[in-house]
Amino acid sequence: MISDALDRPLRNLRLSVTDRCNLRCEYCMPEDDYQWLPREDLLHFEEISSLVDLFVAEGVDRIRLTGGEPLLRRDLPKLMAMVAAKPGVNDLAMTTNGILLADQIDALAAAGLRRITVSLDTLRADRFKALTRSDELPRVHEGMQAAKRVFPGRFKIDTVVIKGVNDDELADLIEYGKSVGAEVRFIEYMDVGGATKWSWDHVLSRAEIVALLSKRYGAVTPIVEHSSAPADRYRLPDGTVFGIISSTTQPFCSRCDRSRLTADGMWYLCLYAATGLDLRAALRGGVNSDQIAAMIRGAWMARDDRGAEQRLALGERRAFVPIKALKKDPHLEMHTRGG
Numbered sequence: 224m225i226s227d228a229l230d231r232p233l234r235n236l237r238l239s240v241t242d243r244c245n246l247r248c249e250y251c252m253p254e255d256d257y258q259w260l261p262r263e264d265l266l267h268f269e270e271i272s273s274l275v276d277l278f279v280a281e282g283v284d285r286i287r288l289t290g291g292e293p294l295l296r297r298d299l300p301k302l303m304a305m306v307a308a309k310p311g312v313n314d315l316a317m318t319t320n321g322i323l324l325a326d327q328i329d330a331l332a333a334a335g336l337r338r339i340t341v342s343l344d345t346l347r348a349d350r351f352k353a354l355t356r357s358d359e360l361p362r363v364h365e366g367m368q369a370a371k372r373v374f375p376g377r378f379k380i381d382t383v384v385i386k387g388v389n390d391d392e393l394a395d396l397i398e399y400g401k402s403v404g405a406e407v408r409f410i411e412y413m414d415v416g417g418a419t420k421w422s423w424d425h426v427l428s429r430a431e432i433v434a435l436l437s438k439r440y441g442a443v444t445p446i447v448e449h450s451s452a453p454a455d456r457y458r459l460p461d462g463t464v465f466g467i468i469s470s471t472t473q474p475f476c477s478r479c480d481r482s483r484l485t486a487d488g489m490w491y492l493c494l495y496a497a498t499g500l501d502l503r504a505a506l507r508g509g510v511n512s513d514q515i516a517a518m519i520r521g522a523w524m525a526r527d528d529r530g531a532e533q534r535l536a537l538g539e540r541r542a543f544v545p546i547k548a549l550k551k552d553p554h555l556e557m558h559t560r561g562g
């Protein structure tokens with residue numbers, strides 16, 4: 224296994240399979256239209272599979288399929304099966320908004336998907352519509368029920384918490400999580416990519432989340448764990464476990480072992496990295512596998528990214544990428560990088 228310049232191993236790969244999404248969440252894709260990745264640039268499944276082989280050979284053993292919305296990619300179970308069949312892959316997960324999940328979950332599980340995370344920021348229909356510009360909340364609930372049936376104990380709900388928007392629903396979401404057998408993880412609002420409306424005023428910190436939930440449930444106990452997982456986990460007095468991903472106020476860059484491959488084959492070593500490594504160009508340009516493996520090794524070993532920590536150190540800050548720049552380069556968007 225290789226390590227980067229800050230002694231962090233290369234283990235987690237987030238594999239974005241499309242930059243398209245069927246929602247338009249305010250904090251991720253607030254615009255009506257986007258500059259999409261050209262269709263011909265999207266990696267074919269065989270290309271993704273050969274890159275995954277190279278990553279696995281360098282130490283990656285955990286893979287998460289992301290988007291955009293990954294379920295929009297046609298024949299996704301086929302790719303899932305190709306990745307699941309690789310002996311070095313110990314964990315295969317997916318993050319989805321849940322709208323298309325009920326229809327596809329059985330095929331995905333049969334293909335080898337082991338864990339699932341469904342994003343849901345609100346339980347209120349009117350709020351869901353305002354936040355996502357979609358009426359599909361009932362289908363998300365169907366997806367949640369399907370996940371409850373197919374992935375008991377291996378199912379999480381991710382909620383981006385935005386002060387003044389959904390911070391009055393934390394307990395409701397915990398109760399909802401209990402009802403579908405999912406562990407809820409609250410994510411601090413981050414100033415990444417398409418979050419052009421981000422401001423500190425809308426960040427509810429980990430400390431504030433814990434305080435809010437303590438008020439409602441009583442003592443919230445931190446669970447001591449040594450893992451590279453982004454969420455810190457807590458237990459409520461009734462035993463319910465939930466997580467907080469405090470990427471904004473208490474970043475976890477020092478233990479970050481994850482990188483991101485976009486649907487068109489750009490490899491980003493940090494969510495905040497300005498540039499990535501063009502593995503599609505290498506693959507299609509006839510560079511052989513050994514050379515691509517050497518590119519991957521060289522880039523990771525030189526990696527010293529600490530994007531979220533550096534953003535925090537800035538103090539007063541704005542959205543990471545100005546809207547004009549976002550419009551010119553889809554790779555700067557969080558939905559292209561897989562969040």
Ligand code: SF4
Nearest residue numbers: 476479493494530531
């Ligand atoms: S900001 Fe970059 S280095 Fe820090 S946790 Fe996120 S991806 Fe990892």
